[in-house]
Amino acid sequence: MAQLTRTESAEGEAGRLPAPPLAIETRGLRKEYGEQVAVHDVTIAVPRGEVFGFLGPNGAGKSTTVKMLLGLAFPTAGEARILGQPLGAVGAKRRIGFLPEQFRFHEWLRGEEFLDFHGQLYGLSRAERRRRIPEVLELVGLGGRGRDRLRTYSKGMLQRAGLAQALLNDPALVFLDEPTSALDPIGRREVRDIIRALKARGMTVFLNSHLLSEVETVCDRVAIVDRGHVVRQGTLKELLQASLDVDLTLGALDDAALRRIEEYGAIVAREAGALSVRMDDIEEVPRLVDALVRAGVAVYGVTPHRRSLEDVFLGAVEGEPSEVRSTQYEVRIHPAPVGAFGLPHSPPPFVLRTAYCVLPGAQR
Ligand SMILES: Nc1ncnc2c1ncn2[C@@H]1O[C@H](COP(=O)(O)OP(=O)(O)O)[C@@H](O)[C@H]1O
Numbered sequence: 001m002a003q004l005t006r007t008e009s010a011e012g013e014a015g016r017l018p019a020p021p022l023a024i025e026t027r028g029l030r031k032e033y034g035e036q037v038a039v040h041d042v043t044i045a046v047p048r049g050e051v052f053g054f055l056g057p058n059g060a061g062k063s064t065t066v067k068m069l070l071g072l073a074f075p076t077a078g079e080a081r082i083l084g085q086p087l088g089a090v091g092a093k094r095r096i097g098f099l100p101e102q103f104r105f106h107e108w109l110r111g112e113e114f115l116d117f118h119g120q121l122y123g124l125s126r127a128e129r130r131r132r133i134p135e136v137l138e139l140v141g142l143g144g145r146g147r148d149r150l151r152t153y154s155k156g157m158l159q160r161a162g163l164a165q166a167l168l169n170d171p172a173l174v175f176l177d178e179p180t181s182a183l184d185p186i187g188r189r190e191v192r193d194i195i196r197a198l199k200a201r202g203m204t205v206f207l208n209s210h211l212l213s214e215v216e217t218v219c220d221r222v223a224i225v226d227r228g229h230v231v232r233q234g235t236l237k238e239l240l241q242a243s244l245d246v247d248l249t250l251g252a253l254d255d256a257a258l259r260r261i262e263e264y265g266a267i268v269a270r271e272a273g274a275l276s277v278r279m280d281d282i283e284e285v286p287r288l289v290d291a292l293v294r295a296g297v298a299v300y301g302v303t304p305h306r307r308s309l310e311d312v313f314l315g316a317v318e319g320e321p322s323e324v325r326s327t328q329y330e331v332r333i334h335p336a337p338v339g340a341f342g343l344p345h346s347p348p349p350f351v352l353r354t355a356y357c358v359l360p361g362a363q364r
């Protein structure tokens with residue numbers, strides 16, 4: 001990774017050289033467990049200061065990728081740099097925080113005892129721990145609850161205690177592996193607000209998630225991962241813009257006209273007199289219409305539709321959606337969410353927001 005050499009030399013010389021732009025850069029990261037290929041080929045770039053969503057179905061290889069980036073699993077192939085340093089470098093590790101996907105706390109500990117224990121694992125001095133623990137408790141909304149035992153915490157509070165643990169060393173980069181999948185809508189929103197607060201402090205956040213709504217609401221940039229491959233990557237804006245379906249209402253079409261249309265995009269739906277073409281660029285739409293008119297096709301209607309992240313996600317992951325694996329419903333009594341889950345038949349005054357996540361080939 002030749003062009004990163006400059007970045008590496010910049011590390012530790014803050015003030016003399018501009019800050020390196022990337023928090024994470026990987027090339028061809030791969031992890032095999034015997035016959036099982038957990039991660040085939042992950043090449044991603046995560047700019048500093050952004051919230052990066054690593055989005056994919058269960059079993060896609062998200063946690064394994066994070067473990068490699070943290071130096072907890074050794075890659076079978078590929079390379080990566082974290083905060084300008086090679087994988088596993090202690091200097092980078094000191095500046096990283098991690099909230100694992102499945103964690104268990106010693107529930108008899110008080111919140112601040114739990115954090116003190118982890119502070120010692122981070123190698124923080126007693127004075128640093130005394131200063132930092134109230135700060136992180138405050139940051140995650142547990143200010144004043146540090147004296148309470150963890151067994152008295154709600155699920156959402158435990159998740160926030162886990163976040164506090166990940167932030168103890170004031171990291172430049174924090175990895176959050178499915179931080180809200182066990183939470184209700186209120187808990188999810190709280191964690192999202194914390195992620196936004198971390199970004200506002202200049203932290204880079206790497207968020208593993210299978211929840212489209214979560215990624216859509218907090219992430220600047222997304223990589224969609226499916227069966228160990230990164231299938232799409234870009235800013236949320238790019239992913240949503242670079243993809244539109246154009247519904248065309250047309251007169252009689254011959255094979256030559258159909259081939260002409262396919263020069264502009266894939267035909268994704270077709271019925272008598274109407275078809276839908278998937279295109280990358282809205283600027284191509286007038287050109288397509290012009291080509292159709294020149295080919296003698298009558299054009300009755302042209303309606304472009306931007307695709308949602310859900311459409312992009314489902315289009316990117318391989319295979320046909322076979323089963324609804326995860327469906328979230330967020331029910332709100334205006335204006336505040338009430339944390340209830342329900343099916344979409346709630347009568348007024350409920351305002352219902354639904355987010356479906358159909359994950360083909362997912363493993364539970
Ligand atoms: N230690 C391991 N040994 C064997 N297979 C593993 C191991 N860890 C993960 N896998 C497999 O690798 C694939 C990716 O897993 P994982 O990274 O946990 O996916 P995700 O976090 O996206 O749900 C899965 O098929 C999983 O069963």
Ligand SMILES: [Mg+2]
Pocket residue numbers: 059062063064101177178
């Ligand atoms: Mg996982």
